[in-house]
Amino acid sequence: MAAITHATDEHGHGHEEGLHHQFEDMEQQSETYLVGMWSFLVSEVMFFGAMFLAYTLYRWKYQPDFHAAHEELSVLWGGINTTVLLFSSFTMVMGVHFAQLRKKDWVIRMLGATIVCAFVFLIIKFTQEWPVKFEHHLFPGANFGTEGHLNGANPKAAELFYSLYFAMTGFHALHIIVGILLLGVLAMLWKKENPLVTKDYIPTELIGLYWHFVDLVWIFLFPLFYLIPS
Amino acid sequence: MKGTHHQGAHHIVPWPVYAKTLAALIFLMGLTILASYWVAPSIHLGPINIDGSYINNGVALTIAVLKALLVISFFMGVKQASDLVKLWAMLGFIWFTLMFIILNDYGTRKFEPVPGWSKDDPGSSMHRIIDRGPDNPDPQTMVHGRP
Numbered sequence: 001m002a003a004i005t006h007a008t009d010e011h012g013h014g015h016e017e018g019l020h021h022q023f024e025d026m027e028q029q030s031e032t033y034l035v036g037m038w039s040f041l042v043s044e045v046m047f048f049g050a051m052f053l054a055y056t057l058y059r060w061k062y063q064p065d066f067h068a069a070h071e072e073l074s075v076l077w078g079g080i081n082t083t084v085l086l087f088s089s090f091t092m093v094m095g096v097h098f099a100q101l102r103k104k105d106w107v108i109r110m111l112g113a114t115i116v117c118a119f120v121f122l123i124i125k126f127t128q129e130w131p132v133k134f135e136h137h138l139f140p141g142a143n144f145g146t147e148g149h150l151n152g153a154n155p156k157a158a159e160l161f162y163s164l165y166f167a168m169t170g171f172h173a174l175h176i177i178v179g180i181l182l183l184g185v186l187a188m189l190w191k192k193e194n195p196l197v198t199k200d201y202i203p204t205e206l207i208g209l210y211w212h213f214v215d216l217v218w219i220f221l222f223p224l225f226y227l228i229p230s
Numbered sequence: 231m232k233g234t235h236h237q238g239a240h241h242i243v244p245w246p247v248y249a250k251t252l253a254a255l256i257f258l259m260g261l262t263i264l265a266s267y268w269v270a271p272s273i274h275l276g277p278i279n280i281d282g283s284y285i286n287n288g289v290a291l292t293i294a295v296l297k298a299l300l301v302i303s304f305f306m307g308v309k310q311a312s313d314l315v316k317l318w319a320m321l322g323f324i325w326f327t328l329m330f331i332i333l334n335d336y337g338t339r340k341f342e343p344v345p346g347w348s349k350d351d352p353g354s355s356m357h358r359i360i361d362r363g364p365d366n367p368d369p370q371t372m373v374h375g376r377p
Contacts, residue, residue: 029313042322049326057336063283075263082259090252101244137266201267205307210365212306222259227266229286 018200037206055164065157070228077128088117089215099204111187118180196218262293351352
């Protein structure tokens with residue numbers, strides 16, 4: 001076990017609170033945590049990136065059919081969802097801000113607001129957007145396109161479009177659900193004043209990074225699926 | 231810094247920065263929606279021929295990248311983070327950009343299959359589509375080595 005002796009060792013717990021023994025100072029510890037979280041986010045970029053690549057390829061090859069098929073998507077609800085998520089990113093970063101200031105009540109309020117926004121997003125998606133497509137037989141499968149609503153698109157290309165649409169928005173919704181769970185746990189930890197989150201703002205910041213990433217994915221999903229030029 | 235209400239030598243970003251970032255993001259989102267309704271004209275300037283839809287796509291992607299940069303720099307705190315964190319954040323998105331080089335595979339598919347391996351094909355060193363004529367017909371259309 002490497003023994004690092006510091007001149008300040010006789011202070012005992014004289015180090016900052018929340019500093020773990022293997023780190024020189026808080027700055028190094030925080031940087032390490034952030035790099036670790038970004039490593040995970042890079043893996044998420046790869047996860048969604050592959051699907052974006054598939055989407056780009058087929059949109060390139062079937063541009064007019066994708067344009068026709070995308071007209072079934074509601075720009076209104078997509079726009080509202082985008083605004084809701086952007087706002088939730090703001091409440092999240094405010095939560096981190098208050099965590100830095102150790103203002104527990106405000107942290108919980110901001111996390112709560114973020115969770116509410118997340119639920120609004122999911123409710124809009126699962127009541128206004130997806131069910132309409134199921135009714136119109138736009139979910140890929142044996143029934144695809146049997147109710148029309150293809151706007152003149154080649155049914156095979158339209159089915160591709162909807163495969164990608166449901167896969168990508170579905171995985172994104174799954175990430176939102178996981179995010180809600182994480183935010184819930186975080187809020188509970190703050191409520192109970194667990195030293196894990198009160199001594200060091202970084203855990204809150206890490207969950208914040210995850211949430212901003214989810215928002216980032218949607219920032220790209222929205223124009224790519226909802227706003228296809230002719 | 232023990233006992234102070236904020237930790238470390240870390241500088242806390244004033245909250246109006248976040249509010250302004252949000253305002254900019256919402257503005258850009260509105261811009262994206264408006265831009266999608268504007269049908270960009272095609273550009274024909276001498277040798278440059280760009281179809282309008284490319285411009286639309288370019289505008290939409292540029293705005294999306296701008297929004298992403300705002301989220302990454304301010305909401306994710308990368309702007310005031312150390313260089314190591316900046317590097318880590320950038321790496322993922324650089325990878326993402328480089329991945330699209332794969333599309334060159336699909337863009338050059340018409341050059342397949344390479345006829346060079348068929349000893350029956352007199353035009354085996356040539357591009358499959360170009361330079362076709364009665365002397366070197368497309369081997370895909372030949373039957374038993376004959377056109």
